[in-house]
Amino acid sequence: MKSTLAFLSYTAAARATGANICCAQLQDALDTKITLPGQSTYNTTENSYWSLQEANLQPGCILRPSSPQDVAKAVSIIVGVDGCTFAIKGQGHAPAAGFANIDGGVTFDMTSLDSTVLSHDKSVLSVGAGASWLQVYEYLDPYNLAVAGGRNGLVGVGGLTPGGGISHFSPRVGWACDNVVNFEVVLGDGTLTNANQTSNSDLYRALKGGVNNFGVVTRFDLATFPQGNLSVTKLAHDISQRKAVFQAFTDIVVAPKFDVDTSLVTVLLYNSTSKAWVISNSAVYTQPVVNPPVFAELAAVPSVSNSSEITSLAAYAKEAATPPLNWLFATATFKPSAKFMLDIFDILNGTLYSFNPEGGIVWSIALEPLPAVLVSHAAKTGGNVLGVSPEDGNSYVMLLSALWPNSASNPAVDQISREPVAKIESQARAKGLLQKFQYINYAAPYQKPLASYGAKNLEFLKGVSKRYDPEGVFQTRVPGGFKLA
Numbered sequence: 001m002k003s004t005l006a007f008l009s010y011t012a013a014a015r016a017t018g019a020n021i022c023c024a025q026l027q028d029a030l031d032t033k034i035t036l037p038g039q040s041t042y043n044t045t046e047n048s049y050w051s052l053q054e055a056n057l058q059p060g061c062i063l064r065p066s067s068p069q070d071v072a073k074a075v076s077i078i079v080g081v082d083g084c085t086f087a088i089k090g091q092g093h094a095p096a097a098g099f100a101n102i103d104g105g106v107t108f109d110m111t112s113l114d115s116t117v118l119s120h121d122k123s124v125l126s127v128g129a130g131a132s133w134l135q136v137y138e139y140l141d142p143y144n145l146a147v148a149g150g151r152n153g154l155v156g157v158g159g160l161t162p163g164g165g166i167s168h169f170s171p172r173v174g175w176a177c178d179n180v181v182n183f184e185v186v187l188g189d190g191t192l193t194n195a196n197q198t199s200n201s202d203l204y205r206a207l208k209g210g211v212n213n214f215g216v217v218t219r220f221d222l223a224t225f226p227q228g229n230l231s232v233t234k235l236a237h238d239i240s241q242r243k244a245v246f247q248a249f250t251d252i253v254v255a256p257k258f259d260v261d262t263s264l265v266t267v268l269l270y271n272s273t274s275k276a277w278v279i280s281n282s283a284v285y286t287q288p289v290v291n292p293p294v295f296a297e298l299a300a301v302p303s304v305s306n307s308s309e310i311t312s313l314a315a316y317a318k319e320a321a322t323p324p325l326n327w328l329f330a331t332a333t334f335k336p337s338a339k340f341m342l343d344i345f346d347i348l349n350g351t352l353y354s355f356n357p358e359g360g361i362v363w364s365i366a367l368e369p370l371p372a373v374l375v376s377h378a379a380k381t382g383g384n385v386l387g388v389s390p391e392d393g394n395s396y397v398m399l400l401s402a403l404w405p406n407s408a409s410n411p412a413v414d415q416i417s418r419e420p421v422a423k424i425e426s427q428a429r430a431k432g433l434l435q436k437f438q439y440i441n442y443a444a445p446y447q448k449p450l451a452s453y454g455a456k457n458l459e460f461l462k463g464v465s466k467r468y469d470p471e472g473v474f475q476t477r478v479p480g481g482f483k484l485a
């Protein structure tokens with residue numbers, strides 16, 4: 001009661017809304033695990049978002065749970081208070097406003113649940129849902145083990161995994177979500193349960209692609225595999241070399257037998273201030289092989305810089321934090337065609353070249369192979385809901401992203417960013433090169449990634465939601481992210 005009184009004196013306005021009544025009740029039940037605006041832990045969470053759009057939202061209070069039971073208790077309290085809403089935050093790398101933070105509601109900052117525990121036989125790593133991939137890799141490296149996770153160390157296990165998750169190892173073992181053997185999850189009525197191949201198997205499948213629509217995941221149990229050092233080649237090419245680079249990229253994607261140790265990201269970078277395009281490639285081979293033959297064609301293209309090293313997964317995943325900036329993502333998936341990649345560049349250049357908001361903007365268009373072999377692994381572990389199958393053939397995913405410092409430009413950036421995506425999609429569709437799949441972890445808020453999984457998968461997801469969350473807590477009380485309706 002003392003903490004309730006302290007909370008109510010915090011601001012007169014606090015008494016008015018459901019959200020603040022809810023924060024007061026949460027404080028009573030969870031004490032110092034709840035922090036309020038102005039407190040240092042509250043600010044730590046607010047400053048930890050990757051995008052300014054997320055960091056600028058102001059939750060009424062923030063929960064930093066110490067246990068899954070704290071999460072369960074918090075959900076039970078929240079659903080009992082009319083008008084109380086919440087957001088779930090992992091490592092805060094989804095750029096769009098409201099995906100993992102919330103104005104006036106309660107933000108669950110799951111980063112306080114970041115334990116890593118290896119099973120006795122070392123086949124399964126249990127990871128607290130708030131951990132970063134770097135924490136996971138630093139823990140596993142000394143054992144010469146790895147799991148399928150994000151390529152950048154600061155990205156969260158909590159957001160990447162239920163959205164699919166493209167890993168360096170995905171051609172070898174599948175999406176990150178296909179490598180989850182068990183989810184520990186808090187449902188909308190506050191029940192703490194597990195979902196795996198034998199228990200709640202429908203929820204298990206739904207959580208592999210269904211993001212935050214079913215519960216708050218508190219722990220991921222991930223299948224490990226033996227892994228030593230990687231080969232990492234970084235290549236930068238002048239934009240005039242794009243035809244040869246696109247051909248080399250396409251030849252890798254369409255190879256009759258995709259080399260499953262290949263992890264390639266080819267990025268078109270454009271800086272509006274210098275008006276310069278450059279191509280950068282991160283060519284990773286998941287074996288300690290110098291100059292792996294799979295990248296020979298790419299490496300033969302005259303480059304402006306070329307460096308190679310054999311390094312550990314953790315060392316490569318370690319990245320410097322970026323300064324606070326505005327970011328956006330949008331995505332599409334295509335059948336391979338070097339010729340169409342040239343069209344993609346022409347559309348990007350035609351639509352983005354002259355746009356130079358105050359403070360400048362950097363566009364980054366990442367192209368990532370999605371070979372049929374990658375999506376073939378899902379069947380071994382009960383399937384997922386992403387709606388991509390080996391029959392779709394080899395593809396590649398485009399992640400269009402932008403970063404810019406000046407928040408006053410946000411509406412203009414949002415508007416202009418839609419232009420190239422729409423044009424590229426329309427031309428790809430006309431040429432029979434557009435795949436229906438929109439990767440949810442790369443999608444813009446205006447896109448429809450859950451619908452892109454196909455009608456059958458979407459219906460399945462809605463059914464699972466009705467069974468496990470009949471009150472629709474994760475549809476209405478957790479408004480952030482892509483919803484099923």
Ligand SMILES: Cc1cc2nc3c(=O)[nH]c(=O)nc-3n(C[C@H](O)[C@H](O)[C@H](O)COP(=O)(O)OP(=O)(O)OC[C@H]3O[C@@H](n4cnc5c(N)ncnc54)[C@H](O)[C@@H]3O)c2cc1C
Nearest residue numbers: 090091092093094100151156158159160165166212217481
């Ligand atoms: C620099 C960078 C590198 C990236 N690299 C990769 C990559 O290699 N491969 C790849 O596939 N993707 C990559 N991504 C995309 C990434 O998968 C998504 O941005 C992902 O959402 C980030 O997860 P997070 O926990 O950091 O984000 P958050 O913003 O914290 O969460 C993202 C979403 O997941 C939900 N969520 C988070 N935790 C939980 C939980 N415990 N239970 C239920 N829902 C939860 C949130 O509510 C939110 O809607 C990258 C993104 C960035 C910015």
